[in-house]
Amino acid sequence: MRMAELSAESGVPVATIKYYLREGLLPPGVRTSPNQARYDREHVRRLKLVRALLDVGGLSIARVREVLDGIDEHDDIHKVLGITQRALALSRIAVDEPTREWAMGLLVEVAALRGWELRPDNPVVDSAVGTLGAFATLGRTELVERLAGYAELADRVAALDLAGVRALPERETVVEAAVVGTVLGDALFAALRRLAQEHTSATSWPAGPG
Amino acid sequence: MRMAELSAESGVPVATIKYYLREGLLPPGVRTSPNQARYDREHVRRLKLVRALLDVGGLSIARVREVLDGIDEHDDIHKVLGITQRALALSRIAVDEPTREWAMGLLVEVAALRGWELRPDNPVVDSAVGTLGAFATLGRTELVERLAGYAELADRVAALDLAGVRALPERETVVEAAVVGTVLGDALFAALRRLAQEHTSATSWPAGPG
């Protein structure tokens, strides 16, 4: 497969593919001469993965590279998922110290309830604390009453996630599948949640407050 | 309250506040003379909301403006939430037509199961179809087996969301609260889901495949 074909197959412009090659998001093709190379199905596949991480996952080029390097270099699914979660961790909002401590206390409480382990170096903990802090900063502290409920549902969603990964046949694709599931899974569940919100809102609050 | 105080209170640099004023994200202060103005608690509050939508929600300046205009101009919570959902809708991945139809069929099936209404002009439907299409493009079609499960859990999360909005005391803050809940709610649930994934993964798959 030559460059033009790879471009047509993946829907990504040639100039952009060259850019991804330069950035190390795509491995170089097999050289057939000093300035010629061939590509294969794996390149198409990788290219689609890159676009999914960029477009759907909202990752930056640098984060995509980290995740892909993780997939390529590690068999250990925990390590790769750790990298992926770091890549997805949001730039947290600036939260003052008391609010931060309040949020952390809240999270510790819920984690204890669910048996979750909170390691201080976990970037996901930062994300959660930042988001809870943002709620508090905006005066939505009554969230605490529902947090345990959300945590329980998160546990059930996670159980489904893991069941999906576990069911995969080929060992080598498990790591990649887990990454795809993590990154796209957020987008999918968010969309389902909104559809459900619309339904619930329309049926239980038909007129609206206007 | 003068500009310097507003900046200190909100943690946003003066130059940035001026930029937000120009962009219409923040209403102008009350004039005390041709080149002087005063700000109040509402400005601090609005500024915090803007930062939350930008940092945690990941919205662009233009999307934040749309959402804020919606909050200011409409009492109807459905309309404002529609605008918010449009603002959150991802730039969808390019998906070929057969895949798109497959994804749409899948979504219609699940929606029927849950009683959701899918209107064709709904941007959330686009998001969901695009994300399902991305899964398929990457070869993760076994997702279909779990989709109904996710949809059921999405319904339960949405019920919790609505309960939170319903419980609010003041009529005028309900719309804003719903927006905050929608935007920050995604980030929060995603973080909880990852903590739950780590827990489930560590306890049920302790060694890892490496």
Added chain:
DNA sequence: GTGATCAGATAGTGGAGCTATCTACTATGG
């Protein structure tokens, strides 16, 4: 009245994600 602060205007900055052009070379159809 004097130094700090202000509003508003305009211009500039830095990063991200491409996109375009150039050169020297290679593949391919006739």
Added chain:
DNA sequence: CCATAGTAGATAGCTCCACTATCTGATCAC
């Protein structure tokens, strides 16, 4: 074998976004 199209790699440029900095002329606080 030649003409044309395609290719690798290098480099430069582009557009958009979210600020950030500077300037001017006026006002405030002491």
